[in-house]
Amino acid sequence: MRQSALTRAELLALPAIIDLETAGYALGLKRSTTYALAKRGELPVRPLLLGRARRVVTAELLDVLGVQVEEPFPATTP
Template identity: 65%
Template sequence: MMASASSRELRGLASDELLALPAVIDLDTANRALMIGRSTGYGLAKQGEYPVKVLRLGNAYRVVTADLLKLLGLQLQSPEGGHPGRVVGEPHRLCA
């Protein structure tokens, strides 16, 4: 039985989902953020050609979220900018 077309489609992560990720993520999550398939992602990691640095911890691959965000253009402003944790280019919103 063949999988339906919708189950085979990759769904990327929205910017709010990316910004909510922990400091280090598994390769499957990074693959999803980059919208690349599992086999392709693991193949690139194994060959040392993944788009961001991949950490090999035992049998597991891990990706530093900050590197992924930078690649995707979602880097955070530094605290000296006056807005710690604020996304570059994001409109400023006052807290209630």
């Protein structure tokens, strides 16, 4: 079992929406702590209830962690 949270590269490779357990892992939390915080509304990211599954928007997680997504190309002006 891994001891540390996700690396920057692993965070940037995550899909747009992830499960609650992965979000907790990225935050360095144990599974039980993640679910307890979510239940109390104290998780630093907003969990979404999709059916019976709880999910987290990855962009929100990256924002909380302070991970900047770099633009692959400079923005162009018309």
